[in-house]
Amino acid sequence: MSDDELKSPTSGWDIHCHTRFSDGTESPATLVSQGKALGLHGVGIADHDTWNGWPEAEAAAKEQRFPLIRGTEITSSVDHTSVHVLGFLYDPANEGLAAMFRRTREAREDRVREMVERISRDYPQITWEAVQRQIGEGNQTTVGRPHIADALVAAGICSDREEAFSTVVSSRSKYYVPVPSPTPAEVTQTVKKAGGAVVVAHVGDRSRNKRLLPDERLEELIDAGLDGIEVYHRGNLPDQRERLLGIARRHHLVVTGGSDWHGKGKPNPLGENLTSDEMVRRLAEGCYLPILRP
Ligand SMILES: [Zn+2]
Numbered sequence: 001m002s003d004d005e006l007k008s009p010t011s012g013w014d015i016h017c018h019t020r021f022s023d024g025t026e027s028p029a030t031l032v033s034q035g036k037a038l039g040l041h042g043v044g045i046a047d048h049d050t051w052n053g054w055p056e057a058e059a060a061a062k063e064q065r066f067p068l069i070r071g072t073e074i075t076s077s078v079d080h081t082s083v084h085v086l087g088f089l090y091d092p093a094n095e096g097l098a099a100m101f102r103r104t105r106e107a108r109e110d111r112v113r114e115m116v117e118r119i120s121r122d123y124p125q126i127t128w129e130a131v132q133r134q135i136g137e138g139n140q141t142t143v144g145r146p147h148i149a150d151a152l153v154a155a156g157i158c159s160d161r162e163e164a165f166s167t168v169v170s171s172r173s174k175y176y177v178p179v180p181s182p183t184p185a186e187v188t189q190t191v192k193k194a195g196g197a198v199v200v201a202h203v204g205d206r207s208r209n210k211r212l213l214p215d216e217r218l219e220e221l222i223d224a225g226l227d228g229i230e231v232y233h234r235g236n237l238p239d240q241r242e243r244l245l246g247i248a249r250r251h252h253l254v255v256t257g258g259s260d261w262h263g264k265g266k267p268n269p270l271g272e273n274l275t276s277d278e279m280v281r282r283l284a285e286g287c288y289l290p291i292l293r294p
């Protein structure tokens, strides 16, 4: 494989972006306007375990006449390995999917409350109220560890989210509580039943998991209906990109790229990794929802 093949396309779509509806700091309208200003071909909203940001993103896309892909990044785990699954263009009214999001969001909130409880024994400023002040859209927002991190920054205990993630809210910290999640195969089947396309996100990122998902597990997901692999992501280093591209080619899967933009919540600039027009076309093929092209 040539070095060029391991690099993101230089033009196309950034289809992995977070807004205030999960742990991003900006609104869906800002995602659309920044994507347009950068000359991207379109953007994809992919907040954690919710589609609550879609209506705002759709309105902004129409107003600014800019293409939009509606998606969600879904939490899952298998063998103690955390796996993020991107579901795109599915039917948001699908009951099976709605029930899965409900369970995950409740589990995430319970776990954040439990972690806050543990942290507050050592840092009394870190209360549930202090964490809630960091949540962008109230009930509509999927609560997670980044919001605890933001409360730690606001209280002056950590200097930024990254420091919080390598100390107090780290998965190795004594305050850490794991979040019960569906398996990636369950998520894949559920999104497929809801008419969507499924892409496994940053699955070669060693900074997220000590143990990466092995090829056999990825092949199980392919059997469950996986459509694509996010190869171009800053967490996937060249050796992993090569491995993932090899699997994608063997199984004729869609290859995607995304910045995992979180506004000011992460250093990843919008558009730093992209998905080509051709791959976006293949991804959307046969999905319940079309790409919005106002
Ligand atoms: Zn992720």
Ligand SMILES: [Zn+2]
Pocket (backbone or CB within 6 Å): 016, 018, 073, 260
């Ligand atoms: Zn993400």
